[in-house]
Amino acid sequence: MLIIITTMNINSWLNFITKELSGLIENPRREAELIVMHYLNRDQLWLIGNSAYEIEDDKKLYEWIQRRSKNEPLEYITNSVSFYSQNFFIKEGALIPRPETEILIDEVCKYIESSFSGLIVEVGVGSGIISILLAQKLPLAKIIAVDISEEALEVAKQNIANFGFSDRIELRKGSLLSVVDEKVDVLVSNPPYIANEAPLESNLSYEPSLALFGGNIGDEIVNELLNIALDRNIKYFFCEFGYDQKDKVSQYLKNYEYKELTFYKDWSNFDRGFTLRL
Numbered sequence: 284m285l286i287i288i289t290t291m292n293i294n295s296w297l298n299f300i301t302k303e304l305s306g307l308i309e310n311p312r313r314e315a316e317l318i319v320m321h322y323l324n325r326d327q328l329w330l331i332g333n334s335a336y337e338i339e340d341d342k343k344l345y346e347w348i349q350r351r352s353k354n355e356p357l358e359y360i361t362n363s364v365s366f367y368s369q370n371f372f373i374k375e376g377a378l379i380p381r382p383e384t385e386i387l388i389d390e391v392c393k394y395i396e397s398s399f400s401g402l403i404v405e406v407g408v409g410s411g412i413i414s415i416l417l418a419q420k421l422p423l424a425k426i427i428a429v430d431i432s433e434e435a436l437e438v439a440k441q442n443i444a445n446f447g448f449s450d451r452i453e454l455r456k457g458s459l460l461s462v463v464d465e466k467v468d469v470l471v472s473n474p475p476y477i478a479n480e481a482p483l484e485s486n487l488s489y490e491p492s493l494a495l496f497g498g499n500i501g502d503e504i505v506n507e508l509l510n511i512a513l514d515r516n517i518k519y520f521f522c523e524f525g526y527d528q529k530d531k532v533s534q535y536l537k538n539y540e541y542k543e544l545t546f547y548k549d550w551s552n553f554d555r556g557f558t559l560r561l
């Protein structure tokens with residue numbers, strides 16, 4: 284990209300960015316709008332009504348376009364991501380929250396009443412979105428959130444502080460529940476569940492492998508968590524999983540006693556997770 288120092292209005296920037304991104308990523312016009320909206324911290328409506336607004340040329344905007352043209356996720360470029368209609372800080376090293384994880388939050392809230400005052404443990408906190416949403420919806424719950432990634436824990440720490448939950452969500456570094464000796468009432472997790480060798484879209488290469496890959500088959504961490512839940516007799520285990528893992532979970536639990544096992548689907552009608560009540 285040739286960098287020419289000029290001042291252009293929004294309309295010209297949108298045309299310029301669309302051209303730069305054409306053939307490199309899907310929907311270049313929409314991407315151009317998103318880039319400009321984030322850059323100016325304005326919404327779509329404002330953009331439409333202010334197409335003649337002059338944006339002073341800025342190296343940062345060119346840098347954003349260049350990064351996006353290489354399919355780097357916009358969320359890592361802008362350091363912001365929306366989840367459950369709220370804005371969270373995000374950066375490389377933590378998984379970008381996916382919309383389907385909102386369903387996991389709703390599943391927890393179907394079973395756990397707002398008066399619940401026990402201990403919830405989240406395994407694989409990532410950016411912190413699940414624990415923060417649960418802290419909002421279950422104001423009396425104590426929450427411990429675990430991750431093995433120092434980078435993810437840093438992002439979670441910042442989000443937890445931004446939302447004012449530093450005294451309600453305790454972060455711990457470690458694997459699975461190895462750093463939690465307390466009696467756990469509710470276990471929640473969106474663990475890595477993709478098979479190590481699975482072919483992935485190129486934009487996923489920016490996301491941490493630790494957050495994506497669950498082992499050679501993919502469901503190894505889900506199974507380890509199931510074992511822990513059974514071993515420690517955790518009353519509720521809410522878990523997101525891969526679209527092809529429903530039968531494996533049913534099979535895995537065949538020889539164990541439990542009160543209830545229900546599965547839920549995502550908005551594309553793929554199996555996406557389960558609730559296990561012991």
Ligand SMILES: C[S@@+](CC[C@H](N)C(=O)[O-])C[C@H]1O[C@@H](n2cnc3c(N)ncnc32)[C@H](O)[C@@H]1O
Pocket residue numbers: 377378379380381384406407408409410411412413429430431432435457458459473474475476493494495504
């Ligand atoms: C799929 S991401 C989920 C992040 C976040 N909870 C979300 O839903 O967006 C999985 C997270 O689990 C963490 N993780 C992977 N293996 C782990 C382990 N053995 N113990 C604890 N955390 C682990 C990764 O570092 C990553 O942050």
